[in-house]
Amino acid sequence: MTSSRPAAPPGPDGMPILGNTREYVQDPLAFFENLACEYGPVAGYELGGERFVQVSDPELVRRVLVDDNESFVKGERFMDTLKPVLGDGLLTSEGEFWRSQRHTIEPSFYPEMLESYATEMTDSTQRALADWTPGQQRNVHDDMMSLTVEIAAGALFDVDIRAQEEAIGDALEAVMDRASTSIRRPVDVPRWVPTPGNRRFNAALDDLDAVAERIIEQHEQGGGDAGDVVSVLLAKDEDLPRERIRDEVVTILLAGHETTALALTYALHLLSKNPEKREKLQAELDDVLGGRTPTVGDLDDLSYTEQVVEETMRYYPPVYDILREADEDVEMAGYRIPQGRTVSFQQWVLHRDERFYDDPEQFRPERWTDEMREELPPFAYFPFGGGPRRCIGDRFAMLEARLVLATICQDWTVESTVENLGFRPSITLRPDGPVEMVPERR
Secondary structure (H helix, E strand, O other): OOOOOOEOOOOOOOEOOOEOHHHHHHOHHHHHHHHHHHHOOEEEEEEOOEEEEEEOOHHHHHHHHHHOHHHEEOHHHHHHHHHHHHOOOOOOOOHHHHHHHHHHHHHHHOHHHHHHHHHHHHHHHHHHHOOOOOOOOEEHHHHHHHHHHHHHHHHHHOOOOHHHHHHHHHHHHHHHHHHHHHOOOOOOOOOOOOOHHHHHHHHHHHHHHHHHHHHHHHHHOOOOOOOOHHHHHHOOOOOOOHHHHHHHHHHHHHHOOHHHHHHHHHHHHHHHHOHHHHHHHHHHHHHHHOOOOOOHHHHHHOHHHHHHHHHHHHHOOOOOOEEEEEOOOEEEOOEEEOOOOEEEEOHHHHOOOOOOOOOOOOOOHHHOOHHHHHHOOOOOOOOOOOHHHOOOOHHHHHHHHHHHHHHHHOOEEEEEOOOOOOEOOOOOOOEOOOOEEEEEEO
């Protein structure tokens, strides 16, 4: 009598060596959608000789991120891409060290601390808007990137980095450019080879190291608030190596700004393309705020503002794809996933699944009623991931997105000149070029 062995997941045939690379490179987002549609909730695919498994069912995503999370790790591919940049920061560390660091940093994201960040968020936004000229076209994605870096540094590090914003922005851009080309590339050119891309990347790392060093030095000399992240790390009972503090500073600069910048950029674009939604948002802002600066106390009354943010992150999820690696052999939905196999699951796919969303291709903030939120299966919507590794800054990001969007839209109407957004997916869902818009005062 022989025992049956679980089968490998179904998937598309590929070319020798290249596998499904050609289809993936042409349009990664369409590739993932087609894979789920044609092959079901567990599907296999191959890129450049490496096999992946895509999971596109909320219950199975929950299993990977929550129920069996100890059977899955961030994995070699994720680490190879981000470890050179983030070192052992929260995004890349594992095991007991990760748990210790998260426990140390978590108080900086408690609700009572978040309330103290609100003024920094709105003040920074108003300073940024002071540079806007009515009728003058500008790249609003760049504006939002600069703004959210300033907010992250001011709120979480208690430092003013406006003088360094351009250098930080250029460095972070170089880092993300490399990530976009290497996240699923089978072989990368070693960093020591002096290609133009490597020279730019290495210079970016030097710039980020210098910024982190200045922030740490400022705190050692008595700067910073007792509750900010760097002060908390410096005050930790056991002395942390300096490079570990540097890793957290760079991690927060990178992860703490870009996803929110993307959400704000996409929200402004979507509101421009759906003027009736923008009018409804601005009517709420006029009614609740009456022209004054929004505060934390206003957020309960800004329900449509929250719906716009939620729907934006459904429609254009800033984090569109998560990777994990099986740490042991796993059986999932009757299929075999061997140890070492990379598992991918996409917010882009599940956030547009007709099983959970009526007319998913339509931008409809009104869909986010309390009833809809209660009925939606866990992990049919997961813009911040989930489980123990859920983004530590999720409440910070939601607070920031609502306050910044409210501050902008009560005084400005922004018209996007981009007809159809294109994307260059990397670690995040980045636009494939400038997102040009024309602001006008209301």
